[in-house]
Amino acid sequence: MSDRPPTSLRVGDRVFAWGSRTFVMGIVNVTPDSFSGDGLLARGAPDAGDGAAPDPVALAVARATQMVADGADLLDVGGESTRPGHERVSEAAELARVVPVVAALHAALPGTPISIDTTRPSVAAAALDAGATLVNDVWGVAQDPAMARLAAARGAPIVLMHNRTEARYEDVVAEVVADLRAAVARAVQAGVPETAIIVDPGFGFGKTPQHNLAVLRDLGAVRALGRPILLGTSRKSTLGRILDLPVEDRLEATLATTALAIGAGIDIVRVHDVRENVRAARVADAIARGWVEPVAGA
Numbered sequence: 001m002s003d004r005p006p007t008s009l010r011v012g013d014r015v016f017a018w019g020s021r022t023f024v025m026g027i028v029n030v031t032p033d034s035f036s037g038d039g040l041l042a043r044g045a046p047d048a049g050d051g052a053a054p055d056p057v058a059l060a061v062a063r064a065t066q067m068v069a070d071g072a073d074l075l076d077v078g079g080e081s082t083r084p085g086h087e088r089v090s091e092a093a094e095l096a097r098v099v100p101v102v103a104a105l106h107a108a109l110p111g112t113p114i115s116i117d118t119t120r121p122s123v124a125a126a127a128l129d130a131g132a133t134l135v136n137d138v139w140g141v142a143q144d145p146a147m148a149r150l151a152a153a154r155g156a157p158i159v160l161m162h163n164r165t166e167a168r169y170e171d172v173v174a175e176v177v178a179d180l181r182a183a184v185a186r187a188v189q190a191g192v193p194e195t196a197i198i199v200d201p202g203f204g205f206g207k208t209p210q211h212n213l214a215v216l217r218d219l220g221a222v223r224a225l226g227r228p229i230l231l232g233t234s235r236k237s238t239l240g241r242i243l244d245l246p247v248e249d250r251l252e253a254t255l256a257t258t259a260l261a262i263g264a265g266i267d268i269v270r271v272h273d274v275r276e277n278v279r280a281a282r283v284a285d286a287i288a289r290g291w292v293e294p295v296a297g298a
Contacts, residue, residue, distance in 0.1 A: 106131025152191030
C-alpha cells in the first residue's frame with residue numbers, strides 16, 4: 001500500500017480532501033458513564049432551566065451546534081461508554097440513546113456529517129437510517145466482518161480502530177499496523193471500497209500508557225497503510241498519568257498530542273474540546289502543510 005492517502009472521500013454531503021488540512025471530529029457522548037465526564041446522561045447534567053429533567057436530545061443539539069460553530073467538521077455520536085471496565089448496555093438502550101440524537105442532529109445541522117460510534121451493526125444500521133453517514137467501529141480489527149458488510153451494503157465509509165482485549169505485544173507499533181492491515185483487507189473482502197476506509201491506531205484501547213506513547217511516536221508507520229488516519233487522544237488516561245491530572249485538566253496535554261500528530265500527517269482528530277483543538281490544528285497545519293496569508297480586503 002502507498003503511504004499517501006487518497007485525495008478525497010465523500011462523507012454524506014461533505015468531501016474531505018485528505019492532506020489539505022486536519023479535520024476535527026467533535027464527540028457527542030449520549031451516556032451516563034463516559035470516562036471524560038461529558039456524558040449527556042450523567043448525573044448533574046444541566047437541566048432545562050426550570051428544574052425539569054435534562055433532555056439528552058436537546059442537550060446534544062446544543063452541544064453539537066456549538067461544536068460546529070467552533071469549527072468541528074464532523075460529529076461522532078456514541079451511546080455506550082468504551083472506557084475500561086464499562087458495563088455493556090442492552091441493544092435496546094443503545095438504540096434509544098443514539099437514534100433520536102442522530103435524527104435531531106441531522107435535522108439541525110444538515111451539512112455536518114455524523115458518525116455513529118458503536119460495536120453493534122444493528123445500532124449502526126438504525127443510525128444510518130436516522131441520518132448518520134459514517135460508521136466508527138472501535139473493534140474494527142475483530143475477525144467478524146459484520147460491521148464492514150453493513151457499511152458495504154449501505155455505501156457508508158467506515159473507521160476501523162485498533163483494539164485488543166489484552167495489552168500484550170512483542171512490538172506494539174508493528175503489531176498495530178499488521179492488525180489494521182488485516183482489518184482493511186477483511187473490509188475490502190466484505191465489499192467496502194478501500195477508498196472508503198479510515199484507520200485509527202486506537203490510542204487508549206488495549207494498550208498500556210507506554211504502548212500508547214510508542215504508537216503516537218511512530219505514526220509514520222501507520223501511514224504506511226495508505227489510508228487516512230483518525231486519532232483520538234482527547235482527555236485519555238495516558239495523558240492523565242503523565243501529568244498526574246484528572247480528566248477535566250487534560251486539555252493542554254490533548255493539544256500537545258494534536259499538534260504532534262498533525263506534524264506526523266494525521267488526517268482527523270477526535271476531540272471533546274473543539275474550539276481549542278481547532279485553533280491548535282490550524283497553527284500546526286500552517287507549520288506542517290504550509291500557509292498562505294489571506295490578501296487584505298479579499
